[in-house]
Amino acid sequence: MKSKETNSIRTQSERSQHREHSVPIYMTSSFVFESAEHGRELFAEEVPGNIYTRFSNPNTTEFVEKMCKLENAEEGFAFASGMAAVFSGMAALLKSGDHVLASRSLFGSTHQILTKIFPKWGIEHTYVDADKPETWEKEIKPNTKMIFVETPSNPSLEIIDLEWLGKLKQKHNLILNVDNCFSTPIIQRPADYGADLVTHSATKFIDGQGRVIGGIVVGKKELIAEIRFFARQTGPALSPFNAWILSKSLETLQLRIEKHSANALQLAETLKENSEILFVKYPFLPTHPSYELAKKQMKYGGGIVTIRVKGGYERAKRFLDSLNICSLSANLGDTRTIVTHPASTTHSKLTEEERIAVGIFPDLVRISVGLESVEDIINDIKQAIEKSK
Ligand SMILES: *Cc1c(COP(=O)(O)O)cnc(C)c1O
Numbered sequence: 001m002k003s004k005e006t007n008s009i010r011t012q013s014e015r016s017q018h019r020e021h022s023v024p025i026y027m028t029s030s031f032v033f034e035s036a037e038h039g040r041e042l043f044a045e046e047v048p049g050n051i052y053t054r055f056s057n058p059n060t061t062e063f064v065e066k067m068c069k070l071e072n073a074e075e076g077f078a079f080a081s082g083m084a085a086v087f088s089g090m091a092a093l094l095k096s097g098d099h100v101l102a103s104r105s106l107f108g109s110t111h112q113i114l115t116k117i118f119p120k121w122g123i124e125h126t127y128v129d130a131d132k133p134e135t136w137e138k139e140i141k142p143n144t145k146m147i148f149v150e151t152p153s154n155p156s157l158e159i160i161d162l163e164w165l166g167k168l169k170q171k172h173n174l175i176l177n178v179d180n181c182f183s184t185p186i187i188q189r190p191a192d193y194g195a196d197l198v199t200h201s202a203t204k205f206i207d208g209q210g211r212v213i214g215g216i217v218v219g220k221k222e223l224i225a226e227i228r229f230f231a232r233q234t235g236p237a238l239s240p241f242n243a244w245i246l247s248k249s250l251e252t253l254q255l256r257i258e259k260h261s262a263n264a265l266q267l268a269e270t271l272k273e274n275s276e277i278l279f280v281k282y283p284f285l286p287t288h289p290s291y292e293l294a295k296k297q298m299k300y301g302g303g304i305v306t307i308r309v310k311g312g313y314e315r316a317k318r319f320l321d322s323l324n325i326c327s328l329s330a331n332l333g334d335t336r337t338i339v340t341h342p343a344s345t346t347h348s349k350l351t352e353e354e355r356i357a358v359g360i361f362p363d364l365v366r367i368s369v370g371l372e373s374v375e376d377i378i379n380d381i382k383q384a385i386e387k388s389k
Contacts, residue, residue, distance in 0.1 A: 004186065007069040008250040013062040025244045026058045055232050059243035066250050068218050070185035071198050076218035077228050078243060082181065082201020083109050084236035085215030089177060089199050090146065092230030093223060096122035098145040101136065103160060104129055105153035105358040107179065107201075108347045114148075130158035131289065140172050150179040152294075154332075155306055155342045155366040156359040157182075157281050159290035162297050166194030175223065181205070181333075186257040187298050196220045202246050204333030205303065208256050209249065212242040256335075256371065260303030263377060264369040268305045270378050276385045278308040278363065303333060305367045309385070313362035316341055318388035320365070325372065325380040332368035337377050340366045 002010070012023055031050040033039035041047045050056050064076040079085040090113070094100065102114060104127040114125045126139045130153070147169055151160040162178070169176040177197040178190035184205045190198050197219035200206060207214065215238075217227055231237065238246075261284075268282035280287070283294035284301030294301065309315045320328055326337040330345050340346060347360050355361075369377060 002069075004070055005254050008066055008253055011062065011066045011069060013058045023059070023062060023244065023247070026240050028057075028240075029053050053240060054235055054237045057237075057240045057243065059240040059247065060238050063238070063243045063247040063250075064216065064218070066247060067185075067200075067216050070189075070250070070253075071180070071218045072185075072189050072191045073198060073218035074221040075224040075228075076216055077224060077231050078202075078238040078246075079215040079217070079231070079236045080238050080242075081213045081236075082107075082199075082203055082215035083113075085199050085201070085217050086110050086179065087113055088231050088234070088236055089197055089217040089227055090118075090123075090148065092227040093175060094118075094123050094145055097143055098123050099141050099143045100125040101139055101144055101147045101174075102127055103149040103151070103153065103158070105156040105158045106148075106150055107154050107181075108349055110148075110150075110179070111354075112349060130160050133161065133164060136168060137172075140174070144172070144174060146175040146177055148177045148179070150182070152182045152283055152298075152302060152304070153358070154182060155304070155340070155346070155364065157283060157288070157304065157306055158359075159283060159288075159294050159297075161293055162188065162190055162193040162195070169196075170194060177219075182302055182304060183298065184253060184257055186254050187261075187300050187302055191219065193297075196223055203331070205257065205260070206246055206253065206333075207249050208253065208333055208335060210331055210334040210336065212245050214238050214242050214246050257300055257303070259371050260333075260369055261300035263371070263374045264303050264305050264367075265301050266374045267367070267369055267378055267381065268301075271305070271307055271381070274382070274385060276310050276389065278310055281306045303369050305369060307365050307367065308361055308363045309365060309388070311363070311388075313341075313343070315388055316363050316365055319384050322384035322387040323380055324383070325376060326367075326384075332366070334368060335371045337370035337372060337380075338368040340368070342366055 030052045042051050060078045068076050128136045176195045178195045179199045181201045200216045202214035268285050271280045282305045326339045329338045342360050
């Protein structure tokens with residue numbers, strides 16, 4: 001097996017007669033059959049091949065193949081958004097009466113699916129806390145089918161032991177589904193610990209340049225077959241154009257993750273010394289509650305740093321409004337540094353109580369550290385801290 005770097009650069013769909021070096025974009029809704037019989041064979045899945053872009057397309061297939069190699073997974077399906085991937089990966093495999101064990105600290109919309117949408121269809125869930133692993137096994141019920149976690153979580157940066165989780169799922173014969181959005185396969189590969197499914201919002205670090213929305217689920221062949229059936233019928237497929245962007249983006253993923261992580265670590269170390277900041281959280285800072293675990297399972301610390309500013313929500317707002325270079329946006333994983341206030345934006349649909357339970361305090365600010373010069377990022381954040389006093 002080739003290295004991750006080589007696979008992410010050299011995996012490419014077959015060249016056309018034009019011998020192009022960079023893969024073309026296949027902007028086509030359907031594909032022609034060589035004969036009536038060929039059409040029948042394709043639909044009967046007796047021969048491989050593209051039929052219709054809702055099912056598959058060369059650009060999407062290339063992106064999926066690369067991601068499978070990077071995540072060490074058998075198969076995958078690409079989606080129009082990270083949420084389409086999260087939703088389809090669960091909805092395709094769960095039925096009325098099933099139960100999901102989920103880590104409490106989850107992306108806002110994933111939380112809404114579990115608490116507002118699935119209950120309508122009789123799918124229940126229990127939240128468990130990352131810092132209380134001893135409680136997880138007790139919450140597994142006879143109807144528990146799936147464990148769904150984020151590690152590190154958005155935005156709380158909670159870390160769950162993947163090796164332990166792999167053993168827990170094995171013991172109880174559950175489907176382990178890991179949202180690996182904050183890490184990407186460059187930092188950790190959940191499948192190496194036994195995860196059955198690895199889910200991504202490709203919008204974030206995978207695109208990495210803030211251009212497209214996309215998502216993907218990769219994992220065990222038989223589970224992906226069910227997800228593929230569900231997605232073919234319900235239609236959340238990724239567009240060929242977005243797949244082309246995402247596949248090209250993977251060519252620079254290794255370099256970008258290294259630089260995001262180096263910049264984020266330097267920023268976190270600098271902010272740790274600032275008396276106007278209550279707390280700095282970053283997986284590779286020794287003050288992170290799960291520092292040892294982060295060092296064990298993550299190759300780099302990732303691009304996200306969170307801080308709690310002194311002076312509550314009002315100070316946090318003044319801080320955001322004082323930034324000159326960093327962008328105010330709800331996205332993350334961009335080349336450009338983005339500063340977000342989760343309580344009033346990405347996690348505003350949660351109740352105050354639900355937010356506090358996962359560490360989303362009114363003074364919490366999430367910084368997605370970009371690829372600009374780290375000195376410029378640090379100086380902009382420092383001056384905004386001073387100005388917002
Ligand atoms: C952004 C995000 C999602 C949702 O992805 P979209 O591409 O915005 O639909 C899911 N999980 C995590 C951890 C995210 O950060």
